Amino acid sequence: MSLKFYNTLTRSLEEFKPIQEGRVGLYTCGPTVYNYAHIGNFRAYIFEDILRRTLKFCGYDVTQVMNLTDVDDKTIRDSREKGMGLDSFTSVYKKAFFDDIETLNIEKAEHYPEATKHIQGMIKIIESLIDKGVAYIGDDSSVYFSIEKFPSYGCLAHIDMSGQRAGARVKSDEYGKESVADFALWKHWVKEDGNVHWDSPWGRGRPGWHIECSAMSIALLGNHFDIHTGGIDNMFPHHEDEIAQSEASTGEKFVNYWLHCAHLIVNGEKMSKSLGNFYTLRDLIKEGYTGREIRWLIMSVHYRQHLNFTFDSLIGTRSVLKRIDAFFVRLKEKIKESEQGMDDAKRLVEGTEAAVRNGLEDDLNTSAALAAFFDFMKDVNRTMDADEVGGAAAELLLDFCRKIDAVFGALNVDKEEDIPxxxxxxxxxxxxxxxxxxxxxxxxxxxxxxxxxxxxxxxxxxxxxxxx
Ligand SMILES: [Zn+2]
Missing domain, CATH: 1.10.10 (Arc Repressor Mutant, subunit A)
Structure with a gap:
């Protein structure tokens, strides 16, 4: 098998071929730091963590960039509501984000650029778009991207551009497919922006949300890189607009593979504050659930499937994890010096590793990979029941579990529970x-x-x- 991903751009499963042998440039849209991230956000971050760990497991040298959106419509709106400066407001949620990813055992990316530190890069891209005639200054003094000047606009979201209203404009960061229009690259200062503004060749203002990700990814990964990911919500308009402005500016292909994870729903319904089923990670930790349980539940479902998050299923992970913990305790007791069961252990490790790898290489099929691990656990338990596992075999089996936990990040082979x-x-x-x-x-x-x-x-x- 070789590594395959479902590419949203082509709507097909494709073999992964990196631009540079052995290396992967990966951009993952990060949090907008205006609130504590919710479990739907974390579904995306856990999927991206499994992607990153799988790439490393397959021998790639990964450079992951995850941005922090610390200036946009929402951060400005909510910081003003709280009467706080933008920086002091967003820094609370930046810190919370890093605490949360540690709770979920999400590996750190190589770079966490902040939008407010990349304003000059954004201005440069916008200038090049104006020079090329792809962007224009509107009558509100904001700068807009002209989608009719970019013939492949709609390539990611598969939008039929015939019959679209030419020249219609949208200034807000978020809008739906039915509102396809020229989008804002630079928003001219309005009084609601308060003291949030930067100087530019088009006067005081601030960047649109979409240009932020283009500027930060190009700055850290180059004009053309391998993989870009996000939640399916990000596909349009955010990622569509990123492609348009990046490719129109550089004249190069922006990204080879686009990966998107599906929605997370709670008890069969869309998560929303009004339904009372809206959970941040912190809400669940307060209820007594652990990061390991939440990670396990989320990664046990393939990232392109709807994930129905229920408390029954979350409680269900407890017994699964307890069985796994007991398995490792038992295996570690097999310390007697003996070569018994070595051949069987080697065979079992080989077969299971192939099955885990096949699962992961098949568009990150974590449920198949975990099923292979459960089969392995059953087989090893059976041979332990028959007292056929010697010390050397136990070590070999444990080492194998450590190896695959580099991807799962939740088996916790060597993490003893804290007994008071x-x-x-x-x-x-x-x-x-x-x-x-x-x-x-x-x-x-x-x-x-x-x-x-x-x-x-x-x-x-x-x-x-x-x-x-
Ligand atoms: Zn983004």
Whole structure:
């Protein structure tokens, strides 16, 4: 097999061929830092994390750029509502974003450019578009991109441009397909912008949202790079406009592969504040769910499928993860020095690695890759039941799990649960009580441990404490 992605540009599954052998330039649209990111946003960031980790797993050297949109219609509107300066307002949510991705074990990108630090690059692109006659200054002194001057406009969203209203203009950052129009590259200052403005050859103003991503991606990845991703919501107008302004400016193809993840819905309905089913990551953590559980649930569904997020399914991940944790504890107990089961272990690792790889290479089919891991776990558990796994084989199997967890980022092969010190002490006192044949005391200690949400299990090599 070779690595294949579903390319939104061509609506087909294509073999991935990098521009430069062994290297990948990846641009992933980042957060607009005007609020805490919600779980729909994190679906996109987890999909992009799996993409990044899979590319690395396949041997590529990845340069990922994720922008922070710290100036646009929404950041200006909400910072003014709160009576805060734009920078101090957005810095709260920038920090929150980095805390959140750590909670979800999302790997850091190589670059996190901020739009407000790339204004000059944006101005340069807009100047070149005006020079080429593809952009013009409107009667409101803002600069617009003329979509009729770019014949392939609509290539990504597959919009039929015949019969479109020539010369219609749209100034707001967000609009629907039915409002296809010349879009704003530079927005002339209006009083609602307050003190948010930069000087430009067209007077004081600020960039449109779409030009921000073109400027930051070109600055860090070059005119032409490999992969650009985002949520399906970003395909139009954001990504369509990025293609138009970038290619019209540089005269080169902008991006080879466009990958988009599908919507996340909650309990079968579109997530919205009015339906009361709108969740930020922080809301779920406050309810007692963990980043690992949320990551697991999100990545278990293929990124191009609708993901129906329910609390039942989130609770369901708990028992799955508990089984995985118990599996590693058991495997690590096989430390006796023996070569038993080595051939079987090698065969199993080889077969499972091929199946995991095939899944991931098939347009990041995480559900197939995880299914291969579950089959592996079942087989290993069976051989452990028959006591046919020696120490060397156990090490080999554990190493394999560490290797594939470079992609999943949630198996946690070596992450012991944090057992409170007093629970450990109680468990030890219990053993002592049993040795002293004080069974009443031993039982009482066991009950106390259970009441605290832990369980003591007696094994051949003493006892172990697990979360109840
Ligand atoms: Zn973007």
């Amino acid at each position: 010190a007093d629970i450990i002490q109680m468990a030890e006192d219990r053993i002592q009580a049993r040795t002293n044949r004080d069974f009443a005391k031993a039982d009482k200690l066991r009950d106390e441990i259970t009441a605290r949400g832990w369980r003591v299990e007696d094994t051949a090599k003493g006892h172990r404490i697990v979360k109840a």
